Amino acid sequence: MAELNIRERQAGDVTILDMEGRITIGEGSVALRSAIRRLLEEGKKKILLNLAGVGYIDSSGIGELVSSYTAINKDGGQLKLLSLTQKLQDLLTITKLLTVFDAYDTEAEALSEFK
Amino acid sequence: MAFLTCGQLACYTNVLVRKFSSSHRNSPARKAAPFVTEQTTRLVLPSHIEAVADAAAAVTGFIRNCGAPDDAAFGIEMAVREAVTNAMVHGNHEDEAKSVEVVFNCHGNELEVEVRDEGGGFDPTVVPDPTDASNLLKTSGRGIFLMRTFMDDVQYVPRPEGGTAVRMTKKF
Numbered sequence: 001m002a003e004l005n006i007r008e009r010q011a012g013d014v015t016i017l018d019m020e021g022r023i024t025i026g027e028g029s030v031a032l033r034s035a036i037r038r039l040l041e042e043g044k045k046k047i048l049l050n051l052a053g054v055g056y057i058d059s060s061g062i063g064e065l066v067s068s069y070t071a072i073n074k075d076g077g078q079l080k081l082l083s084l085t086q087k088l089q090d091l092l093t094i095t096k097l098l099t100v101f102d103a104y105d106t107e108a109e110a111l112s113e114f115k
Numbered sequence: 116m117a118f119l120t121c122g123q124l125a126c127y128t129n130v131l132v133r134k135f136s137s138s139h140r141n142s143p144a145r146k147a148a149p150f151v152t153e154q155t156t157r158l159v160l161p162s163h164i165e166a167v168a169d170a171a172a173a174v175t176g177f178i179r180n181c182g183a184p185d186d187a188a189f190g191i192e193m194a195v196r197e198a199v200t201n202a203m204v205h206g207n208h209e210d211e212a213k214s215v216e217v218v219f220n221c222h223g224n225e226l227e228v229e230v231r232d233e234g235g236g237f238d239p240t241v242v243p244d245p246t247d248a249s250n251l252l253k254t255s256g257r258g259i260f261l262m263r264t265f266m267d268d269v270q271y272v273p274r275p276e277g278g279t280a281v282r283m284t285k286k287f
Contacts, residue, residue, distance in 0.1 A: 063254040
């Protein structure tokens with residue numbers, strides 16, 4: 001089984017990636033990077049990462065989230081995060097990245113904040 | 116006791132040393148499961164990233180045997196992952212001819228972890244604070260910060276034979 005499974009769905013012009021597994025150095029981080037790169041190549045620039053199924057993330061995974069955020073912003077898009085687990089929320093708080101990312105508890109709330 | 120273990124992609128030598136308390140020998144409650152007073156596991160991993168998961172799995176099992184509570188496991192696994200990743204990537208530059216050695220030891224309610232690389236040495240004082248506003252959008256540089264967050268003490272020690280050892284302790 002892959003370290004990180006990513007399922008894609010569309011809600012209007014927002015692409016939602018439902019992620020399940022671990023975002024850690026190696027396979028998990030590469031899978032996230034590839035997914036974001038592909039979406040940008042397809043012109044999909046409003047991206048919501050549903051992290052409800054992500055039970056573990058390391059510094060490489062955190063770096064990949066930051067890299068995704070900067071790549072999407074640079075391309076004129078928006079990245080938002082959905083359904084952080086308590087551990088992931090704690091990690092983003094400790095690293096002060098909750099001041100960078102827009103994170104939401106519900107999908108409806110997140111979708112309404114895309115411009 | 117020494118044995119060879121293979122993870123998903125890497126094999127490592129695992130040396131397990133357990134010391135048992137003789138004072139509990141006659142205790143009926145301890146007859147089935149002798150009281151472990153000290154336990155050591157040593158892993159020797161090749162320097163490729165896939166082996167980080169083997170170190171993480173090993174420490175998770177190890178601290179369970181040491182009686183660490185579940186809420187400590189997440190942070191300890193994180194610290195070990197980061198230390199081993201740094202040793203492989205920044206220490207050994209993913210040179211598979213070089214190994215990373217990991218030693219776990221617990222006695223009482225304290226865990227000690229030492230991660231040794233064969234790199235050219237490392238000065239942790241030159242690593243910038245990743246929580247500084249000017250560094251927040253950097254894609255790397257958070258590993259040592261996370262190790263220090265989740266462990267009680269983190270020390271970097273140059274090894275006489277070359278390379279660096281990072282020693283971490285955690286009471287639970």
